[in-house]
Amino acid sequence: MATDRWKGIKVPEQAEALSTRLIPRSNDDADFDILSAKTAEGRLALLIELPSSAPNVVFPHFEAIEIQKWSSGEDKSSILIVLLDNKVADLFSSLCDDIIDASKAATGLTMPQHLKRRLEKWRYLLRRGEGMSAEQERGLFAELLLLRRLIPVVGAYAAVTSWSGPQKAPRDFSFGSVFIEVKSNGGPQNPYVVISSENQLNSSAQEKLFLFVAGLGSGAADGSSIDDLVEEIFKTIGADVVALEEFELRLAAAGYVASQNHGTYDCLGTAFYEVDENFPRLTPSQLPPGVMRTKYSVDLSYCEDCSADESEVITALGGVDGERG
Numbered sequence: 001m002a003t004d005r006w007k008g009i010k011v012p013e014q015a016e017a018l019s020t021r022l023i024p025r026s027n028d029d030a031d032f033d034i035l036s037a038k039t040a041e042g043r044l045a046l047l048i049e050l051p052s053s054a055p056n057v058v059f060p061h062f063e064a065i066e067i068q069k070w071s072s073g074e075d076k077s078s079i080l081i082v083l084l085d086n087k088v089a090d091l092f093s094s095l096c097d098d099i100i101d102a103s104k105a106a107t108g109l110t111m112p113q114h115l116k117r118r119l120e121k122w123r124y125l126l127r128r129g130e131g132m133s134a135e136q137e138r139g140l141f142a143e144l145l146l147l148r149r150l151i152p153v154v155g156a157y158a159a160v161t162s163w164s165g166p167q168k169a170p171r172d173f174s175f176g177s178v179f180i181e182v183k184s185n186g187g188p189q190n191p192y193v194v195i196s197s198e199n200q201l202n203s204s205a206q207e208k209l210f211l212f213v214a215g216l217g218s219g220a221a222d223g224s225s226i227d228d229l230v231e232e233i234f235k236t237i238g239a240d241v242v243a244l245e246e247f248e249l250r251l252a253a254a255g256y257v258a259s260q261n262h263g264t265y266d267c268l269g270t271a272f273y274e275v276d277e278n279f280p281r282l283t284p285s286q287l288p289p290g291v292m293r294t295k296y297s298v299d300l301s302y303c304e305d306c307s308a309d310e311s312e313v314i315t316a317l318g319g320v321d322g323e324r325g
Helices: 004-007 088-107 111-125 136-153 156-160 224-236 241-254 310-319
Strands: 018-022 031-041 043-052 066-070 076-083 171-175 177-183 192-195 208-218 262-275 297-298
Touching: 004 031, 004 088, 018 043, 031 088, 043 088, 043 111, 066 136, 088 111, 088 262, 111 241, 136 156, 136 171, 136 177, 136 208, 136 224, 136 262, 136 310, 156 171, 156 224, 156 241, 177 192, 192 208, 208 310, 224 241, 262 310
Parallel strands: 177 208
Antiparallel strands: 018 031, 031 043, 043 076, 066 076, 171 177, 192 297, 208 262
């Protein structure tokens, strides 16, 4: 059973007490411990005993899970994760498995950040509805195509953390003052892209904005699925654990669930455009008072003068800093 980790742990008789059992891990020399636990109320829990020097981190909020600090001694700074609703015990067990997996690459000082990323990923997963619409899936496929190209250019961590669209940022990719907006269409036979608002292609004089367009054909027998692209990106990222966690977090935020009957796509071509004063667009300053939330289409056949080589985009990204948070 999923809850076997807690089998045999007795409920403590004393209030505000825990009964615990150390979880064996492959990194025996780690400077922190993870323990299965039960509270005085009989609730399942996971206790992470960290050094007292571990940084304080603000964790996401859950309805069925409580995350709190726990006193385990003067030289320890512990985090207790408690299941509040037994209806989701199986999911809680999977979450614990994921946290234990994250601990393999962590130290006592870095574990709080690893834990935060895993919890944020699970917050998105637990909120997901019926999956992505066809339009959302095409958009995600196009964004992953660009991400795959950016990783060799700026490095895995910088590329993945620049992918800001899934977290509801104004731009799909953000590199300081350089931004890339991503769109998909049906290829040369359908040279239009839909712009969702007057703000989407708006930029200031201090910013450089590019548009990346992927032409996608649907349902090709020899095409690629989102699952294929995700697996390829995982392999490209390789052993960079933090970049992998950030990638998983953004996939979850985008609504991606592995093997959820995703469609296949044939990439018919890609193109970059520089969105400057010559690019046909609507911006807030162009609209009369009272006009807002516009949605319009751009015919890319009128944008040839704004086309940009990939080398121009790479040059613009030359100052990207891959510093980790």
